[in-house]
Amino acid sequence: MIKMKAKEDKAASYASYKRSHTWIENSLAHSDEDEGLGFDWKLVSMFFPYIGKYKTPAIWSMVLMLVYTLLNLLNPLLIGIAIDNYITHNDLVGLGGLSIVFLVVNIAMWQAQYWQVWSMSWAGQQILFLLSADMFTHLQRLSLSFYDHTQIGRVMSRLQSDIDVLEAMLSSGLLSMLGSVISLVGIIVLMLIMSPLLALLTFVVLPIMFIIAAFWQKHAQNSFRRTRASISLVNSTLQENISGMRVIQSLVREDRNRSEFDDLNAYNRDTNLESSKIAALVLPLVEVVAALAICLAVVYGGYLVSKGQLLVGTLVAFVLYINRFFDPIRDLSQQYTQLQRSGVAAERIFQILNMKVEVQDKPDAQELPEIKGDVDFHDVVFGYNPERPVLRGLNWHIQSGQTVAIVGQPALVRVPLLVY
Secondary structure, three states: OOHHHHHHHHHHHHHHHHHHHHHHHHHHHHHOOOOOOOOOHHHHOOOOOHHHHHHHEEEEEHHHHHHHHHHHHHHHHHHHHHHHHHHHOOOHHHHHHHHHHHHHHHHHHHHHHHHHHHHHHHHHHHHHHHHHHHHHHHHHHHHHHHHOOOOHHHHHHHHHHHHHHHHHHHHHHHHHHHHHHHHHHHHHHHHHHHHHHHHHHHHHOOHHHHHHHHHHHHHHHHHHHHHHHHHHHHHHHHHHHHHHHHHHHOOOOOHHHHHHHHHHHHHHHHHHHHHHHHHHHHHHHHHHHHHHHHHHHHHHHHHHOOOOOOOOHHHHHHHHHHHHHHHHHHHHHHHHHHHHHHHHHHHHHHHOOOOOOOOOOOOOOOOOOOOOOOEEEEEEEEOOEEEEEEEEEEEEOOOOEEEEEOOOOOOOOOOEEEOO
């Protein structure tokens, strides 16, 4: 009997869990959270007006990134030269001179990377400042009907959490991706120069990478979009419950509201765990492919060395380049994860910024001068929904400078009117 009862409780708990998730999925499906452009280069182009205002630090950061990338490509080459030209010939003087060059190159790399990160972070923060200001200004211009059918918590989520997600992309993400691409191209060129046969053997594994990327992208974007939508729903529910706590307590709904919030919180946890699982999947796969490429290069490169067709230092440098060849791919996989999240956040932000303002002044409208006077209402009918008027047959006389409040039942809604 106890086992049967436990099974029934477990089944009931699971059924409740599924019902709550179905309700949340339906809530998201009927909201504006999953609509929009989807991440593409149109989203990037929307940032151009903001980036253009800070193009000098952005260009300077790109130049420094290019310098850092090129200097970073020299390290394996210098190690190969040290082995073939100095270590094998017991030339300690030449080795010491090359070591000084190696040290200078790495100091220059450190300086270039420091100033590149600083300049791009500064520009990114300025862009986020302008974006937040524009979004706040646009929200002030939207009509009351927008706030009538939009949860304030979701608006707050876009103003806060989505802006925070964009920070990583604007401060370093896009530029890091560009640096990874340049580094990848440079490594490919150097590998082809050093040993075309070894390079082509290494590139055999690239189709595997493309298959992994295509499979991963298909699932990643949908998962990250659900994650952003779920945290938005949690924020909106939290905001509404806190602001309406007096009503909740007066209606004795604490337990019911807590249960609903627990369901939302659990859904948000599950979607974040799902996106984390997807994000964690790609990097180990890249490591396996990188190990396969190194194995192929070491076996075939060792054969060439034994035949006298390849120098030991060249093979060492080549293996180091293979590691660095997959470093940009690893970085791109991690940055692409962040880019997908940022793309969804940007999509949600520009959904609001691209909303048309329903009530607009005519192009030739004149500024209304400051006026004073009494206001009379005669048989006024008002409501956001024409089928459900809030005020009916209002007759009122308000004197200049007087503040009047319309108080609804049970004294929970107050609409202040101020006449100047």
